[in-house]
Amino acid sequence: MSFKPGILAIGAIIAVFIVSHIVFAPEDHDMRTTITTMLGGIAFLLMTSSVVLSTRLSVLEDMFGGLDRMYQVHRVAGVSTAVFALGHFFGVPKDLPTGVDPSLHPLVPSAPLGMFALIVLVLGLFIALNRKIRYSLWRPTHRSMVLVYLLVVGHFMTAPTIFFQKFSASGTVLMIAGAMGVISAFYSVFGMNRRTAQNFTIESVNALERATEVVLKPVDKVFDFKPGQFAFVEIEGKDWNEPHPFTISSSPGEDRLRFTMKVLGDWTRKVREKLKPGGKVQVRGPYGRFDYTKAGDKQIWLAGGIGITPFLSKLRAMKEDDQRHIHLVYAVREENEALFLGELIRICAKLQGVTIHPLYSDRGEFARVKIMKEKLPDALGTYDYFMCGPKPMIDALRRDLKKEGVALNRIHTEAFEFR
Ligand SMILES: Cc1cc2nc3c(=O)[nH]c(=O)nc-3n(C[C@H](O)[C@H](O)[C@H](O)COP(=O)(O)OP(=O)(O)OC[C@H]3O[C@@H](n4cnc5c(N)ncnc54)[C@H](O)[C@@H]3O)c2cc1C
Known part of the structure; x- marks a missing residue:
């Protein structure tokens, strides 16, 4: 993975967090608390990066070199989140320091929220990385990671000040990141798909050698794209489940959109065997920077x-x-x-x-x-x-x-x- 500006930006934010966390550590933090809360903060910033990347925004494609690269970074950030979160969990003191009043520094709900988030995160990651799990099952499970994110925000926002001070330098970095992450999470779930969806009807389905060419006629007009870009194709109807990504194989000058789909698994086989002209299709895109x-x-x-x-x-x-x-x-x-x-x-x-x-x-x-x-x-x-x-x-x-x-x-x- 080459170091695109997006990766450098993530590194820079984490570096600012680490420096501010260590240099401006509250006086009542011992070394163990400083280090382990830092691990928790790094985990949160990595998770925020993953959430922001899932918005698929065009500006992020420019910064990371295309959506496929964004997903690679998303995956690495996801795995690293779990590593840092586990370090935070095993290292952070489980009790308040002696002499600290529990009514002023309650561990509930912060501790159970963090614990629950970590369990779901590790389970979710196991599913996300397991290639044997079918995509149609994988996708909804993976989307539930948004809830884990909200739990983590709840975890540190309710943490006792003896462990986390919201308005310290590093606390401010986390809160800004948290605000961006929450907005991104809501946008990914509710806004993104509507923003890019375009309606088409299936004009023809042409059988090729172990592949199918699907020709789509736009309801309005074909959106602008560059040769080499791809889009998500979602066929309407209860048999068709989730959207699948395909490179646009027609040229931008054509008044039709063409995709060439190799028969690989259940969905692409169904395209070849069952898809008929006349059906409705939603296409979301274009994405990619293979220019x-x-x-x-x-x-x-x-x-x-x-x-x-x-x-x-x-x-x-x-x-x-x-x-x-x-x-x-x-x-x-x-x-x-x-x-x-x-x-x-x-x-x-x-x-x-x-x-x-x-x-x-x-x-x-x-x-x-x-x-x-x-x-x-x-x-x-x-x-x-x-x-x-x-x-x-x-x-x-x-x-x-x-x-x-x-x-x-x-x-x-x-x-x-x-x-
Ligand atoms: C950017 C991009 C461009 C692509 N362009 C083309 C193309 O032009 N022509 C072509 O034949 N194939 C293309 N593919 C691959 C195509 O998306 C998969 O072959 C297809 O989704 C497989 O679906 P399936 O259920 O038939 O196979 P499965 O056996 O279920 O899946 C095979 C592989 O595709 C992945 N996959 C399955 N469903 C999805 C999904 N909904 N979203 C993302 N990945 C999924 C799986 O993780 C697995 O790695 C492209 C993929 C990407 C990411």
Whole structure:
């Protein structure tokens, strides 16, 4: 994960909190209280970051480099929250110091609220990280984390002043963060989905090799998006459960929205077998910052299987006089899995600067850095790389490109998973 401004901002807020907590520690705090309440504060700031990130705001996408990156940070922040919260729980004194009047410093309701929040947090995290749990079950459980957040706010706002002083320097940082977190939590639950939802009807459902192309006609007009962006697709009807993210494979100029969905699990299989034209669909987006227009003129695009969808949109949108030099490597298992290959070859033939290189693993052809080194006219470090495909393929390529000295800010990837 590269250090985008958003990650630096989280680090800076935590640093301000730690410094103010230690430098301006109340005189009646012993060392143990200072350290363990600091751990609790760090846990809360990390949890607040997770909650703020779940608003999916566009400004945050800019700061973190896209929604998929935001979800990665969200996950790391979530796990770290639990680690710091456990440190806080096991370390913090369970009783008031001798001589302190319990009626002036009541431990209830703060202590039970904190305890309950921690138990639900750890359970929720176990579910969140368990990939065996189906997404349709995972999502509502994960959303209940908003309640945990509110419990944690209750925990420290009712904490006895011997442990937490609201208007101390570090207490103020936590209260500002808490206000932002609570607003974000309510926005995520009640406001976000309404803000971005757009209505479409299904115009056609086209069966492809182990995939389906769904063509949507807008009720109003297709929203603005950039090639390579994605959206959440929610089909109306009791059989269809939750929204699913898909890259928009049409170009922004079209009056229809097209998605290409690989059959992977229950939902995508149902799309292929049961979805019929005429149904209603809500699309929320666009999201993502997989934008080739902000990189240099020499680019390598690497698509693994269904990872072709962002490049489909980019190529469908590209003007014939585009000055960029692009090599599109399209790696699939076998030739009939190379979706839209004919169309891609036709488009690339018209575009002067774009060449396509299909690779078939059943013929022993793999997307490897060694081949690129042999075939590319210039040194690897002079290109920008855009990669989308299975995680092992992307991870291996990124690692090998790094070894070859390619700068990390030249490697752009799109992750097809959020969990
Ligand atoms: C940014 C992004 C862009 C994507 N673009 C495409 C695309 O253009 N074409 C394509 O075929 N696939 C794309 N995917 C993947 C696609 O979302 C999943 O394959 C699909 O949701 C699987 O659903 P399922 O129930 O059939 O499979 P399952 O077997 O239930 O899920 C397979 C994987 O998809 C994840 N997933 C399942 N449901 C959801 C959901 N509602 N929200 C988020 N993740 C979920 C699961 O965690 C699991 O990792 C994209 C994913 C992301 C995150």
